[in-house]
Amino acid sequence: xxxxxxxxxxxxxxxxxxxxxxxxxxxxxxxxxxxxxxxxxxxxxxxxxxxxxxxxxxxxxxxxxxxxxxxxxxxxxxxxxxxxxxxxxxxxxxxxxxxxxxxxxxxxxxxxxx
Numbered sequence: 001x002x003x004x005x006x007x008x009x010x011x012x013x014x015x016x017x018x019x020x021x022x023x024x025x026x027x028x029x030x031x032x033x034x035x036x037x038x039x040x041x042x043x044x045x046x047x048x049x050x051x052x053x054x055x056x057x058x059x060x061x062x063x064x065x066x067x068x069x070x071x072x073x074x075x076x077x078x079x080x081x082x083x084x085x086x087x088x089x090x091x092x093x094x095x096x097x098x099x100x101x102x103x104x105x106x107x108x109x110x111x112x113x114x
Contacts, residue, residue, distance in 0.1 A: 001102060002040060002054045005083055008106055009052075014043040019051065021073040037070035043112075049078040050112055057086045058099070068097050081112065090114055 009016050019039030027033050041052040051074055055067045064082075071080040072095060081098045083105050090100035090111070098114070105111050 001056065001083075001085065004102065005041065005052065005054055005105065009041060009043050012045075012109065014045045014050075017042045017044075019070075019074075021070045023073060037073065039070050039074070050081055051078060052081045052083060055082055055084045058082070058084055064093065068093075068095060071097060079112070 006016060019042040021037045021039065023035045023037055025033050025035070039051050040054045041050075043050040043052060051071050053067050053071060055063070058064050058067060067082050068080070071082075074080070079098065080096070081100065083100055083102055085102055087099050087101040087104070090098060090104050092098055100111060108114075
């Protein structure tokens with residue numbers, strides 16, 4: 001599914017990169033841990049930027065939190081999107097992340113701006 005999303009973003013004229021967000025935390029022993037979380041697509045076109053994660057299915061709240069963790073750590077206010085195979089209709093979750101199905105993304109050229 002990621003290849004389809006990547007190709008569609010390129011067709012729409014975006015410059016597409018892979019993003020990495022660094023998460024620094026300490027474990028129970030007080031040692032520092034550095035984790036790198038991936039953002040599947042960082043899309044730029046003129047002054048617009050979108051952060052996009054791709055997920056096959058989001059079956060529960062824990063999976064939603066896992067998928068959007070890297071998006072929430074970007075430290076800015078650009079639009080954050082999760083594209084999944086099983087979303088019934090595009091909606092914004094409680095954290096302001098747009099969740100949409102891959103077919104809604106592919107069939108509507110303005111889907112990222114909704």
